[in-house]
Amino acid sequence: MTDGFATRAIHAGQEFDPTTGAIIPPVYLTSTFVQDGIGGLRNGYEYGRGGNPTRDALQTQLAALEGGARALSFASGLAAEDAVLRATLKPGDHVVLGNDAYGGTHRLISRVFGAWGVRLTTVDLGDTDAARSALGAPNTRLLWVETPSNPLMKISDIAALAELAHEAGALAVVDNTFASPALQQPIALGADIVVHSTTKYLGGHSDVIGGAVVIAPGLDEVGEAIAFQQFAVGAVSSPLDAFLTSRGIKTLELRMRQHSANAQAVAEALEGHAAVERVFYPGLAMHPGHELAARQMSGFGGMLSVALAGGEASARRFAESTRVFQLAESLGGVESLIGYPSEMTHASVKDTPLAIATNIVRLSVGVETAADLVADVLEALARL
Structure with a gap:
């Protein structure tokens, strides 16, 4: 066996x-x-x-x-x-x-x-x-x-x-x-x-x-x-x-199950929001890699990114306005993090073909109560 x-x-x-x-x-x-x-x-x-x-x-x-x-x-x-x-x-x-x-x-x-x-x-x-x-x-x-x-x-x-x-x-x-x-x-x-x-x-x-x-x-x-x-x-x-x-x-399987469920809830809450231009999450049916991800992966994970309709200014305000999501580098912890890739994780590729658009914000969705995470991002968007 x-x-x-x-x-x-x-x-x-x-x-x-x-x-x-x-x-x-x-x-x-x-x-x-x-x-x-x-x-x-x-x-x-x-x-x-x-x-x-x-x-x-x-x-x-x-x-x-x-x-x-x-x-x-x-x-x-x-x-x-x-x-x-x-x-x-x-x-x-x-x-x-x-x-x-x-x-x-x-x-x-x-x-x-x-x-x-x-x-x-x-x-x-x-x-x-x-x-x-x-x-x-x-x-x-x-x-x-x-x-x-x-x-x-x-x-x-x-x-x-x-x-x-x-x-x-x-x-x-x-x-x-x-x-x-x-x-x-x-x-x-x-x-x-x-x-x-x-x-x-x-x-x-x-x-x-x-x-x-x-x-x-x-x-x-x-x-x-x-x-x-x-x-x-x-x-x-x-x-x-x-x-x-x-x-x-030792708790990886349990955590990834909850990361995935929480990220799906956050992505669905953000999809179609007036302040959001696009949500990048493979668990959404509109994601171009959704079917491939469903075949290749056993879950869609805890990472997602959003493009803000208001451009760079809105993206920066959003990244600095959440309460449960903490503004920090890194990802994958039990706590939720939010980052601004253009100036944080991808600052080294600015002005290269790999540069990240300035209206992009990245979310590492943790394992907190899903309703709290959804409320946090929606309240932050409401403050834009």
Whole structure:
């Protein structure tokens, strides 16, 4: 029998302490490990950067959630992305990225790796011909897919894009941060590598920064190359951060169910409002990716964006006027957050093809009482 998702989330890598019987595994707050003579390592542990039981427990948990062969935990989502890029690229290589991706991902590839000689093309991944054409460029090594995308909630067909990437001899990388493995399983759809900012839904409580990479079965060399980057560059998650992330993961399925229900309620309340030009949420039938999302995901998630009819001034006032939704960077916590992408999460891509319209506001819908969240956004709109 194969364990269900919630069972894996709670038990994978989380065996009780054999010494005391403690149901929660210990947090190993140690920088180094005593050896039984020179080279006599106990269970392979030598130094905290190279391995730690608490981090290993999280990595086992992450691999089980995503259906991967192995997972690696990092100090941040961007550190995880950096390890993937270092392990798979060299100067002269080419990356294809969706044109509605997280600004930090674009900044990392274009400005950090661009200076190293890596070329980047951004393209609408909903346009199959455009994606195929971009992948046909010389030395294309990675297709980087973010779905749902940040912040316009575009839905990309993971299976179809992975097939195009493989035809071009490239690896398909999927950023699964917005959906989480509770709602979407990219490896099962053909992805080679999955990345996460575990700061978001996996941690789920806005109290830890982290990132993860999960590698599909059959890609042992790729997995070893990324693991080498984790060890050699050293951007590992700390034991306490790993513990907090593991603890958050245990309620992931429950939380994502409530995030999705609450976001649906907020999106439906905003749809058709006189002050709203458009709602970007895949759970709405009018969303262009609704049918694909319904096939590819088991829920529509807790993220949505709105375009305000009154333009930038209205968008700024709305973002600063809510009571339950707190104005802050980040997403995916139990508390609801509101942000202004043009000046916050996507400030690094202003004046580029990835720039976000100034009338867009992004909502991370938490797990508070749905009626309170709906009332909060409607009251804020009434004050415009």
